[in-house]
Amino acid sequence: MANGINGINGMNGTATKLSVIESKGAKAIPSGNQHAISLLVNNRPGVLIRIALVFNRRGYNIESLVVSPAHNGKFSRMNITASGEPKTLEQIIKQLNKLIDVIHAKDHTDEVTVEKELALIKVNCPSDKRTEILQIAEHFKSQTVDLSESTLMLQVTGSTEKLDAMEMMLDKYGIKEMVRTGKIIMARGSADT
Amino acid sequence: MANKTCTGAEALIHCIHQHGVEYIFGHPGGAAIPIFDALVDSPIKFILTRHEQGATHMADGMARATGKAGVVLVTSGPGATNTITGIMTAAMDSVPMIVITGQTIQSMLGLDAFQEADVVGISYPAVKHSYLVRNVNDIPRIIKEAFHIAETGRPGPVLIDIPKDVSGAVFEPNYNVEIDLPGYSIPTHGDTAQIARCADFLAKAKKPLLLVGHGAVISDAGRALKLLAEKLQIPVVNTLLGKGGFPETHELNLGMLGMHGTAYANKAVADCDLIMSIGSRWDDRICGKYAAFCPDAVKIHIDIDPAEIGKMIKPDCSIVGDARLVLEELLSMARKGDTEDWLAQCRKWRKQFPLKYGKQGGLKAQYVLDEIYRISKGKAIVTTDVGQHQMWAAQFYKTDSRFHWISSGGAGTMGFGMPAAIGAQFARPDALVIAVVGDGGFQMTLSELATAAVNKLPIKILIINNKYLGMVRQWQALFFENRYSGVDLEGNPNFVKLAEAYGMKGFRIKRNADVSKTLAAALAYNDGPCIIEAEVEKEDNVFPMIPAGSAISEMVLEAPKKAMAKPVGST
Numbered sequence: 170m171a172n173g174i175n176g177i178n179g180m181n182g183t184a185t186k187l188s189v190i191e192s193k194g195a196k197a198i199p200s201g202n203q204h205a206i207s208l209l210v211n212n213r214p215g216v217l218i219r220i221a222l223v224f225n226r227r228g229y230n231i232e233s234l235v236v237s238p239a240h241n242g243k244f245s246r247m248n249i250t251a252s253g254e255p256k257t258l259e260q261i262i263k264q265l266n267k268l269i270d271v272i273h274a275k276d277h278t279d280e281v282t283v284e285k286e287l288a289l290i291k292v293n294c295p296s297d298k299r300t301e302i303l304q305i306a307e308h309f310k311s312q313t314v315d316l317s318e319s320t321l322m323l324q325v326t327g328s329t330e331k332l333d334a335m336e337m338m339l340d341k342y343g344i345k346e347m348v349r350t351g352k353i354i355m356a357r358g359s360a361d362t
Numbered sequence: 363m364a365n366k367t368c369t370g371a372e373a374l375i376h377c378i379h380q381h382g383v384e385y386i387f388g389h390p391g392g393a394a395i396p397i398f399d400a401l402v403d404s405p406i407k408f409i410l411t412r413h414e415q416g417a418t419h420m421a422d423g424m425a426r427a428t429g430k431a432g433v434v435l436v437t438s439g440p441g442a443t444n445t446i447t448g449i450m451t452a453a454m455d456s457v458p459m460i461v462i463t464g465q466t467i468q469s470m471l472g473l474d475a476f477q478e479a480d481v482v483g484i485s486y487p488a489v490k491h492s493y494l495v496r497n498v499n500d501i502p503r504i505i506k507e508a509f510h511i512a513e514t515g516r517p518g519p520v521l522i523d524i525p526k527d528v529s530g531a532v533f534e535p536n537y538n539v540e541i542d543l544p545g546y547s548i549p550t551h552g553d554t555a556q557i558a559r560c561a562d563f564l565a566k567a568k569k570p571l572l573l574v575g576h577g578a579v580i581s582d583a584g585r586a587l588k589l590l591a592e593k594l595q596i597p598v599v600n601t602l603l604g605k606g607g608f609p610e611t612h613e614l615n616l617g618m619l620g621m622h623g624t625a626y627a628n629k630a631v632a633d634c635d636l637i638m639s640i641g642s643r644w645d646d647r648i649c650g651k652y653a654a655f656c657p658d659a660v661k662i663h664i665d666i667d668p669a670e671i672g673k674m675i676k677p678d679c680s681i682v683g684d685a686r687l688v689l690e691e692l693l694s695m696a697r698k699g700d701t702e703d704w705l706a707q708c709r710k711w712r713k714q715f716p717l718k719y720g721k722q723g724g725l726k727a728q729y730v731l732d733e734i735y736r737i738s739k740g741k742a743i744v745t746t747d748v749g750q751h752q753m754w755a756a757q758f759y760k761t762d763s764r765f766h767w768i769s770s771g772g773a774g775t776m777g778f779g780m781p782a783a784i785g786a787q788f789a790r791p792d793a794l795v796i797a798v799v800g801d802g803g804f805q806m807t808l809s810e811l812a813t814a815a816v817n818k819l820p821i822k823i824l825i826i827n828n829k830y831l832g833m834v835r836q837w838q839a840l841f842f843e844n845r846y847s848g849v850d851l852e853g854n855p856n857f858v859k860l861a862e863a864y865g866m867k868g869f870r871i872k873r874n875a876d877v878s879k880t881l882a883a884a885l886a887y888n889d890g891p892c893i894i895e896a897e898v899e900k901e902d903n904v905f906p907m908i909p910a911g912s913a914i915s916e917m918v919l920e921a922p923k924k925a926m927a928k929p930v931g932s933t
Binding site: 210211214215218219222226244259260263264266267268269270271272273 | 482483486487490491492494511543544545546667668669671672673
């Protein structure tokens with residue numbers, strides 16, 4: 170897929186690529202132009218490609234993408250974060266809504282929504298640093314999900330900003346690996362997402 | 363039909379026939395054999411083409427001559443990929459089409475089987491929708507959905523890929539199925555408040571202009587449009603594909619606007635204080651330089667596709683809905699403003715800057731088209747290819763009714779004209795169908811001469827032969843200091859002999875004096891197709907011309923004396 174969904178392109182490489190330490194400036198800090206888009210789509214093969222093509226054609230990079238079956242299994246929910254010109258995005262949303270397999274597509278930027286993300290972070294952790302790191306972990310209300318002689322794996326949930334902040338705090342110890350689910354969004358109150 | 367067991371292919375053909383389809387165009391191959399077998403017992407007539415692209419243009423021509431989806435049936439792999447150009451052509455011009463492609467058996471999908479291509483994957487950017495049928499029980503629903511999607515809303519092509527084990531599977535079909543398209547809605551009536559606003563704008567405008575696009579033709583808005591224009595006394599311009607949406611011989615019609623539109627249409631566009639688009643998408647061929655396009659005019663946009671609103675032009679008032687329904691509602695609210703002076707000005711421009719061509723020298727394509735318009739009394743269904751001849755045909759063959767102008771607009775597909783004429787003639791056996799083609803485009807699909815000949819279709823193929831790829835040559839002459847590159851069609855066949863080789867009649871026009879006589883003879887010839895080869899002046903150019911990406915005010919009316927700056931627009 171030509172679309173630069175983060176990580177996917179990089180995964181085509183070799184084992185050496187996978188062992189690269191993920192650290193420092195590797196990810197762009199979300200800009201003011203970031204948009205949170207939600208879609209309700211048919212739960213069928215090929216739907217994701219149609220959607221990705223719309224973004225690709227207008228040169229929009231998908232930064233995160235979460236797909237899961239909706240409560241009604243006939244449909245799937247997609248949450249996409251992407252950044253770029255608001256005017257282009259407006260056109261993209263219209264073109265997404267034009268797809269037969271898209272029930273609806275919506276930009277939730279500037280709306281009152283609940284937005285959450287989960288990350289697993291494997292950080293270098295020699296025994297003399299353990300207490301220090303655990304204090305940081307506690308501050309972010311994260312859980313320890315794995316422990317080895319030299320590493321610690323933490324699970325943290327919350328807003329994108331919170332996860333960014335924790336990543337920054339752990340960076341100096343050396344983050345070996347990190348994986349984030351991408352943002353999931355739901356409208357507050359009785360409004361439909 | 364009572365439910366009994368049949369093959370997927372038989373159910374498929376049954377559903378297509380139930381939908382009222384009379385013809386299928388296509389070419390067979392291994393993966394589609396079960397479907398071809400089912401055709402043997404069907405009342406549907408199968409038209410064997412010589413290339414799959416030709417089949418798509420025939421289906422397209424049929425669709426544009428009727429408003430109903432044309433149907434194509436081809437095999438997998440190269441058979442399927444050969445339809446992509448035709449599918450894209452239909453998509454760009456909102457033409458309903460169903461393309462059925464055979465596919466390798468499901469267990470071999472993705473394993474590089476013989477003649478396997480991921481045609482659904484290839485089709486994504488070019489279709490309105492596409493299906494890969496994995497379960498034979500889905501066939502009745504998918505066919506129903508496919509026609510519904512293709513023919514409603516903003517029409518477009520739908521591709522259905524059917525693996526051979528699905529078309530060959532035996533099952534008990536249930537034809538009483540409902541379509542299941544929760545993500546598909548069709549705008550109908552426009553928002554009444556917006557229509558009322560639109561009526562207010564129209565009443566206030568001193569220099570209003572109606573812009574008629576293909577959407578007006580598709581939705582059959584012609585009657586409402588005519589009533590509206592006459593009631594409010596507003597002049598009308600049309601796009602290339604809007605020809606036939608409003609009679610071009612009507613006194614309020616200023617003809618085609620845009621790159622090669624009439625000077626008076628473009629002058630009206632440049633000077634209007636309100637422009638209302640009815641089913642046009644403000645394409646770059648008509649707007650030129652967007653920043654300079656009617657900067658001070660009120661812009662109103664009526665379109666059935668919400669994604670068109672604000673795409674190229676930010677309208678002051680927009681109405682999403684079916685053009686005919688919107689205009690009918692608008693008609694009851696619209697009040698006439700004072701347009702007398704404006705109409706007088708438009709009449710003045712029409713007089714001052716008429717379409718013209720030199721009467722001296724060699725044979726002019728414009729003269730040939732002018733004459734064929736006169737002799738056929740403007741009643742023919744005209745199809746075209748793409749290039750200079752297309753623009754001249756658009757200028758000189760005025761179109762008065764819907765479904766009479768069939769041309770590849772958005773895609774600009776060379777090789778479209780002749781097969782499209784075949785499709786149109788099948789749809790309208792009693793109509794006079796003229797394919798106006800260039801010597802370049804014609805040779806891209808000329809293998810379909812066999813299809814025309816074997817079916818004895820009385821299409822008239824008028825080849826405007828200038829022995830060049832004329833439109834590109836024109837650009838090279840005007841903008842690239844006559845540095846001709848890749849435009850010389852040396853090696854053209856003798857087209858009259860080519861006609862004879864296919865058992866057809868061939869006519870040739872070389873001199874001005876022959877034009878009327880030969881055209882009259884050709885139009886009277888009805889024992890099958892004929893070719894009329896007009897050997898026209900080699901280096902004539904199409905004017906008026908607005909260089910790509912330029913403001914309308916930069917229109918040139920005749921060949922400039924010195925070289926022009928290279929256009930900033932794309933093509």
